[in-house]
Structures are given as C-alpha cells and as structure tokens.
Amino acid sequence: MCASFTSEFFLDNKPVVSLPHGNTRSAGHLIAQRSKTNFNLAIRGMLLPYLLGTLLLVILPGLLTFALAFTEYDALSPPIWRGFGNFHDVLVSPLFWIALRNSLYFAVLAIPLRLLGALAFALLLKQRRRGVGLYRAAIYLPTVIPDVAYALIWLWIFNPLYGPLNMLLSAVGLPAPAWLVNPQTAKLAIVIMSLFQIGEGFVVLLAGLHDIPDEYYAAAAIDGGNRWQMFRFITLPLLAPWLLLLTIRDLTLSAQNTFTPAYLMTDGGPYFSTLFMPLLIFDEAFERFRIGMGSAILLLFFLGLGLLVVLVYFVAGGWGYADDY
Amino acid sequence: MTIKARRQSVSGGTILHHAASLAGAALFLLPFVWVISASLRQPGLPPPRTIEWVPQPIVWTNYLHIFQLVPLGQYIVNSLIVVALAVPITLVTASWAGFAMAQLHHSLQRRLVALAIVVLMLPVTALWLTRYVLFNYLLLIDTIWALIAPAFMGSSPFFVLLFYWTFRRVPQELYASARLDGAGVLRVWSAIALPLARPTVIAVAVLTFVLYWSDFIYPLLYLKSERNYTLPVGVQLLQQMDRTNWPLLMAASVVMLTPVVGMFLAAQRLFWPEGRLAGIDGR
Incomplete structure (x- = not known):
C-alpha cells in the first residue's frame, strides 16, 4: 500500500557533528551535540502520550482479556480461576454457534458487496468533471451518519407497515417482505443497510485510482487495448493492495459494526437470526455480568477472525502484488 | 489520443x-x-397508502416535543463537552506522535507504522470488557473521562499516521534551521510543523468530532446516571420510551446527524484525492 510513502526522502538521525579522528573537541561542538541530544530526547517525549495511551488502553486490556477468559469475574468480587471451564461452556452453548454462523453470513455477504460498491463508484467518479464533487459527497454522506441515527432511520425504512421501502417495492409491483420481523430476511436487511456506508473504501479507492499514472492508459491505448483490458491489466493489479487492505479492515470492522444495528433494531431477534458475535459478548459481559465468559467468547471469536485474515492475506498473496507493509 | x-x-x-x-x-x-x-409527519397517523414524499400536514412541533419528552438539550450539552475536550486533546497528542515519528530513525519509523496498523486492525470489541475493568479500577466509570480517555492516545492510530505522512513531506531543513536559531521541540512543532499541516489538522478535527459525537457504545457501557448521558444514549432512551412514535424518533435522528453532515460537507474537499491531505506540496 505504501510504496509512495516509503520511497521518499530524508530522515536524518545521523549526528550533525561528525568528529574527525584524533581531533580535539571544541566547545561549540560539545554544545551543538548536547542540544542535539536534548532535542532527540524531547522528540521521543512527544511520542510518550500516544505510546503510553496505547499501552494502557489497548495492549494492557488486550492481555487482560487473555487472563480473564480463564476466570469467573463479575467486576465486583475478585476473579476466580476456572481453567478451561469457560471455553468448554462456550463451545457447548448453542447460542455461540448461532452467533458465529450469523457473523460469518454477514461477513461473506456484506464484505464483497461493500467492496464492489466502493470500487464501482470510485471508477464512476474518478474523473474530474462537472458535478463530480456533488456526486462524491452524496456517496460518502450516509457514512457520516451516527450509528444510533442510522439504525433508527433503517428501522423506519424497513418497517413493514409504514416504511417507505415497502411502499416503493409494492408501487413497482415487487414483493414486500417483512424484513426485520421475519427471521428469513432480518439478516439480509442488516447486510443491505451496511451497503450504504461505504464511504471509507470509496475514498481510499479514489485515492488509489488517482495515483495510477495516466501514461499507463495512454500506452495501452496506443497498443489498442480496450476498456476491459485496461481495467483488468492496469487498474485491477495496481489497486490490488488497496483492495486487500480494505477486505482485511472490513473483516475486523464487521466484528463491531453489527453491534449497534442488532442492539437497537432487533435485539438479536427474531429467533436469534440477528444475534451477531458482538451482541452475544455484550449480553454475557454486561447484561449477565459474566465477564470471564465474555472474554472467552471474545478470544475464540478473534482466533477465528485472525485465521480468516491470514487466509485472506495468503489467498490474495497469490496475486503477487505484495508491497512493504 | x-x-x-x-x-x-x-x-x-x-x-x-x-x-x-x-x-x-x-x-x-x-x-x-x-x-x-x-x-415532519403527524404522530399517530395511520400508515399512508402510497409512498408519501411530503407529509400532510407538515408538523414542525415534533422537533420541540423531543426536547420536552427527554432532556435532549442536556444530552447535547454533554456531547458538546466531550467533543470540546476530545478534539483539542486528540489534535495535540496525535500531531505530537506523528511529528516525532517523522523525525525518528527509519527502522524505528517502520516499526511504529506497523504497530499503528496492527492496533488499527484490532476491533474495539476486544477492549470493551477489559477497559471497563480498567476504568472501574481507576474510578472513571460514570464520568465523561471514560469517554475521553482515548483522546490521550490520539483517539486512533489512523490520525497519528495521517500526521506522520504529512510531516514526512516537510523538508527537514526547515526544522534544522529553526533549531539552529535555538528553537525547542515544542516551538518547532507549533511554529513550523503545525501551520504547514493545516489541511491535516482540519481533517483530523472533523474526523475526531464525528467519532466522539457519534459514539454510542462507550457511553452505553461506561455511563450509569442519566444526567451524564450523551446524545446517542439519550436518543436510545427516547426510543425505549415509545418505540412506535416514528416522527419523534426521526426528528431526534435529524438533530443528531445534522452537525456531522454539515461539518463533512464543509470539509469534504480535503477528502478527495485532488485536495489530498498532503501538507505543503498540495499534491
């Protein structure tokens, strides 16, 4: 992804004052060197809040999750060691498997569709022409809606009686399902609403397209390449690292993005059809105060997620466009 | 051709x-x-028979009623306090970290970028429980500091990376000459680096505003008393009071989304590749 960021310039950390062998140090040199050392120390100091914060708010809690997964803990009394008891309980619980299946369903359906949507609009709106700014803003706009407002808006849109979506569908003679009320369509509804928040991928792919030099296409045009060939052999390969990055990012995001819709719109129902992993974890830890169990589910879930990310990475690695980080 | x-x-x-x-x-x-x-629909009307683009009659008072039903004004003030603290803190810590990263040795830079990307890939779900345990221990539960805490680490490693990428484009000689004039680190950062990074500062400010204004999960998890609620949890309260009063819920949604939509529209130029968050060369 970052070829353009790494190939650039400078980075001095070489000493300003290099002392020729055998030379006696002058006072000026010493002062310069000391101020250089002070400066470097101060520079490191500026990193401190970020690094300490990351340690305290990300790394420490992450490690603590590992530990708590082996205990029984309610945040009031001290944790009790349970060994692998939590993991056993989780693996025999039917709800865990339902939530896992629902989360997989969401990931498998929503991620490719979101990526395709972002790519299609990025290709459509990459050229600078009249009105393109307005079109781009329109595509991005649903992405900035706060989660709670977004969930409420779609709860209204999907409402089988009042909702404008079913009015629209029946107006053009299409079947109007009960969406969130029906276990068959509830998950699909959550996927559909996620397809309107693709602004992040859209912006990233626009930038990726912008970085492809025009000369590549010009050369291809001279060689008689048609539009499809240009897309297949220039655009797609050069975008591949971005697409990979977005897939992995979407995969991890799907571990949190399903929470608010499931919590506010369906509460996991009907018949657990929208019980996604984050909601299950929330219920265990914050509704039933079984933080140990919640941690165990979390750990298993992330193990699976990590495996999936590695899988995606290696499958995509077959494209052969690996870049530095 | x-x-x-x-x-x-x-x-x-x-x-x-x-x-x-x-x-x-x-x-x-x-x-x-x-x-x-x-x-703008009148509450309690039966479902329309066909799709209704403009409601009949138009009821503006829905926007007043939501403020009477729940203390929405108080929730908005709370949200604004959170944002007013989180945005400046984030700008300072994220730009410090990005600035420092751009000055470090190359190999160290690469390691810090890798760390940022790993943290970025970690779903926040992983931290809900143990941050609760941590905040509970630090007595921050039910205070707004539990919501603002991430600002002290720059809110998101992504913001740190944005600043890092911007500051890398600044020619080092600019800093060096200031240093020769005896300027300290903070002076170089505030007088030279930050003014050059104005587009990035604005973009990160907008993104941070959106992040904290929209945040639902952390207030849901870490706030207990209603007087501390921020707008998103406040609106959820409204939903729990009457799940079927759609006009009022939609009015509350409009109130919630207007500031972020307005802010995005004002700053959108910065997000497109032509006006890239590029710092000085404006690429």
Whole structure:
C-alpha cells in the first residue's frame, strides 16, 4: 500500500557533528551535540502520550482479556480461576454457534458487496468533471451518519407497515417482505443497510485510482487495448493492495459494526437470526455480568477472525502484488 | 489520443455517465429524504397508502416535543463537552506522535507504522470488557473521562499516521534551521510543523468530532446516571420510551446527524484525492 510513502526522502538521525579522528573537541561542538541530544530526547517525549495511551488502553486490556477468559469475574468480587471451564461452556452453548454462523453470513455477504460498491463508484467518479464533487459527497454522506441515527432511520425504512421501502417495492409491483420481523430476511436487511456506508473504501479507492499514472492508459491505448483490458491489466493489479487492505479492515470492522444495528433494531431477534458475535459478548459481559465468559467468547471469536485474515492475506498473496507493509 | 480526450469527444458517454452518477447519488440520498420527511409527519397517523414524499400536514412541533419528552438539550450539552475536550486533546497528542515519528530513525519509523496498523486492525470489541475493568479500577466509570480517555492516545492510530505522512513531506531543513536559531521541540512543532499541516489538522478535527459525537457504545457501557448521558444514549432512551412514535424518533435522528453532515460537507474537499491531505506540496 505504501510504496509512495516509503520511497521518499530524508530522515536524518545521523549526528550533525561528525568528529574527525584524533581531533580535539571544541566547545561549540560539545554544545551543538548536547542540544542535539536534548532535542532527540524531547522528540521521543512527544511520542510518550500516544505510546503510553496505547499501552494502557489497548495492549494492557488486550492481555487482560487473555487472563480473564480463564476466570469467573463479575467486576465486583475478585476473579476466580476456572481453567478451561469457560471455553468448554462456550463451545457447548448453542447460542455461540448461532452467533458465529450469523457473523460469518454477514461477513461473506456484506464484505464483497461493500467492496464492489466502493470500487464501482470510485471508477464512476474518478474523473474530474462537472458535478463530480456533488456526486462524491452524496456517496460518502450516509457514512457520516451516527450509528444510533442510522439504525433508527433503517428501522423506519424497513418497517413493514409504514416504511417507505415497502411502499416503493409494492408501487413497482415487487414483493414486500417483512424484513426485520421475519427471521428469513432480518439478516439480509442488516447486510443491505451496511451497503450504504461505504464511504471509507470509496475514498481510499479514489485515492488509489488517482495515483495510477495516466501514461499507463495512454500506452495501452496506443497498443489498442480496450476498456476491459485496461481495467483488468492496469487498474485491477495496481489497486490490488488497496483492495486487500480494505477486505482485511472490513473483516475486523464487521466484528463491531453489527453491534449497534442488532442492539437497537432487533435485539438479536427474531429467533436469534440477528444475534451477531458482538451482541452475544455484550449480553454475557454486561447484561449477565459474566465477564470471564465474555472474554472467552471474545478470544475464540478473534482466533477465528485472525485465521480468516491470514487466509485472506495468503489467498490474495497469490496475486503477487505484495508491497512493504 | 489519451483516454480523457477520447471520452470527452463522445457526448453520449458523458450523458450516460451523468445518468449513472445521478442514479447512484439519488439512491444514497434516499435515506436522508426519508428521515426528514418522516420527522415532519403527524404522530399517530395511520400508515399512508402510497409512498408519501411530503407529509400532510407538515408538523414542525415534533422537533420541540423531543426536547420536552427527554432532556435532549442536556444530552447535547454533554456531547458538546466531550467533543470540546476530545478534539483539542486528540489534535495535540496525535500531531505530537506523528511529528516525532517523522523525525525518528527509519527502522524505528517502520516499526511504529506497523504497530499503528496492527492496533488499527484490532476491533474495539476486544477492549470493551477489559477497559471497563480498567476504568472501574481507576474510578472513571460514570464520568465523561471514560469517554475521553482515548483522546490521550490520539483517539486512533489512523490520525497519528495521517500526521506522520504529512510531516514526512516537510523538508527537514526547515526544522534544522529553526533549531539552529535555538528553537525547542515544542516551538518547532507549533511554529513550523503545525501551520504547514493545516489541511491535516482540519481533517483530523472533523474526523475526531464525528467519532466522539457519534459514539454510542462507550457511553452505553461506561455511563450509569442519566444526567451524564450523551446524545446517542439519550436518543436510545427516547426510543425505549415509545418505540412506535416514528416522527419523534426521526426528528431526534435529524438533530443528531445534522452537525456531522454539515461539518463533512464543509470539509469534504480535503477528502478527495485532488485536495489530498498532503501538507505543503498540495499534491
């Protein structure tokens, strides 16, 4: 992804004052060197809040999750060691498997569709022409809606009686399902609403397209390449690292993005059809105060997620466009 | 003949392109049209028989009622306090970290970028429980500091990376000459680096505002008493009071989304590749 960021310039950390062998140090040199050392120390100091914060708010809690997964803990009394008891309980619980299946369903359906949507609009709106700014803003706009407002808006849109979506569908003679009320369509509804928040991928792919030099296409045009060939052999390969990055990012995001819709719109129902992993974890830890169990589910879930990310990475690695980080 | 020239010569293609763009834009604006229209509907009306773009009659008082039903004004003030603290803190810590990263040895830079990306890939779900345990221990539960805490680490490693990428483009000689004049680190940062990074500062400020204004999960998890609620949890309270009063819920949604939409529209130029968050060379 970052070829353009790494190939650039400078980075001095070489000493300003290099002392020729055998030379006696002058006072000026010493002062310069000391101020250089002070400066470097101060520079490191500026990193401190970020690094300490990351340690305290990300790394420490992450490690603590590992530990708590082996205990029984309610945040009031001290944790009790349970060994692998939590993991056993989780693996025999039917709800865990339902939530896992629902989360997989969401990931498998929503991620490719979101990526395709972002790519299609990025290709459509990459050229600078009249009105393109307005079109781009329109595509991005649903992405900035706060989660709670977004969930409420779609709860209204999907409402089988009042909702404008079913009015629209029946107006053009299409079947109007009960969406969130029906276990068959509830998950699909959550996927559909996620397809309107693709602004992040859209912006990233626009930038990726912008970085492809025009000369590549010009050369291809001279060689008689048609539009499809240009897309297949220039655009797609050069975008591949971005697409990979977005897939992995979407995969991890799907571990949190399903929470608010499931919590506010369906509460996991009907018949657990929208019980996604984050909601299950929330219920265990914050509704039933079984933080140990919640941690165990979390750990298993992330193990699976990590495996999936590695899988995606290696499958995509077959494209052969690996870049530095 | 380049592609651009060829495309421009075909006006049929241009019309098709506009039609496709317009259709896409209309589709993505549909939720906005519907939420505004629904927020002006009279509460308690039976479902309309056909699709209703403009409600009959238009009821503006829905926007007043939501403030009477729940202390929405208080929640908005709480949200504004959180944002007013989180945005400046984030700007300082994220730009410090990005500035420092750009000055470090190359190998160290790479390691810090890798760390940032790993942290970025970690779903926040992983931290809900143990941050609760941590905040509980630090007595921060039910205070707004539990919501603001991430600002002290720059809110998101992504913001740190944005600043890092911007500051890397600043020629080192600029810093060096200031240093020779005896300027300290903070002076170089505030007098030279930050003014050059104005587009990045604005973009990170907007993104941070959106992040904290929209945050639902952390207030849900870490706040207990209603007087501390921020707007998103406050609106959820409204939903729990009457799940079927759609006009009022939609009016509350409009109140919640207006500031972020307005802010995005004002700053959108910064997000497109032509006006890239590029720092000084404006690439």
